[in-house]
Amino acid sequence: MSAQGLPVRLEALETLDAIDRYGSFAAAAASLYRVPSAISYTISQLETDLGLAVFDRSGHRAVLTPAGRLLLEEGRRILTASRELGAAAQRLADNWEPELRIALNGLIAPAELWPALADFHRAHPAIDVRIREEILGGTWEALIEDRVDLAIGVADPPTKTGIQRAPFKAVDFVFCCAPDHPLAGHTQPLADDALRIHRAVVVADSARTLTPRSAGLLDGQPRLTVASMHSKIDAIEQGLGVGHCPSGWVSERLHDGRLGACELAIPREPHPSYLLWKSTAGGRALKWFIDRLSIAR
Known part of the structure; x- marks a missing residue:
């Protein structure tokens, strides 16, 4: 039976890597x-196992052959994958998940999560984090259906x-409109009747199986329904409608004058999440x- 095709041992690959890194057999040793x-x-055993020359020894100094370089x-x-596999197994043994899946409710601007993520990645660079944005009931539905491990910013x-x-x-919440929208010119607090005649921009509930919900919509009010909070705010900025927006999403646009804030006769109270x-x-x-984000811990 030919020796060709025998598996390459990790020890041989580590030896070959050391010779290349340190420049000589003695330094590698x-x-x-x-x-x-x-x-x-x-190295001799490696060449025998593979049936090929890994080093060309015809000159003053042994150099890798093309096959040796490959x-x-x-x-x-393979060495990198082997080390990563060992480290991953150790993390799992220490109860560190290889990946954490997060559902972020559309009420929460993603930027509000970046500082915590930056700290986590610095401390645990090998653990993957996967974030999905959900709306209303879709946030906790993703949790109960095991699509995520943690739901953030869930209301009700x-x-x-x-x-x-x-x-x-x-x-x-801030009730927003475009700077040139008719509501922007009102100097008195706006009652529901004044709002009801203007189109509201709403974000669709992302729940797949639960009954869809809505929030901040008056009876009989025309609506434009979009798929994300980002799209809602863009639509309001373009004058396509009005609506309540979480302050974390709109503070910069309000400051820059791209959005206007309307005073309401019955303001929407802050909502716990x-x-x-x-x-x-x-x-x-x-x-x-949980420890980093919970205000009660």
Whole structure:
């Protein structure tokens, strides 16, 4: 049976990598805390196993053959993957999830989450975080259907067995319109009758199976329905309608004059929001975010 096709051992790839990095067999031996003869034997055995020359020894100094160079480059990918696999297994053994999935309610501007994410990535660079934006009931529906591990900014969460909650933040609202919209010229607080004749821009509930909900819409008011908070604010800025917007989303546009704020006779009160997670979930990445984001901890 030919020796060709035998699997390459990680020890041989580590030896080849060390020779290339440190420039000689002797230097590689020192870096690996081995004697030079052991390095030579490992390379010789590698060449025997593969049935090819890894080094060209015809000159004053051994240099990699084209096959040896290919083996080195591909071998480094294998070494990296091997180290990452070992580290991932250790993290999992320490109860650190390989990935944390988050549903962010549309009431919360993503920028409000960036500082926490930056700190988490600095402390745990190998753990992936996946964020999806959801609206109204779609946020906690994603949690109960196991599409995410943590729901952030949920308003009016249902009472459901097996779901834990912690206070997140109160969401402040601004009733917005375009600077040239007819409502922008009013100097007195606006009553519902004055608002009802103007089209409202609303964001559709992203729930897939639950009954769709709406918020901030008056009876009989015409509407423009969009799919995200970002689209809602853009539509209001373009004069396509009016509506309540979370202050975290619109502060810059109000400051720059791209949006106008209307005073209402009955202002919308700040609305509490929550973090939600399943009682059975206990990973340390999830706990990190709960501890960081919950105002009660």
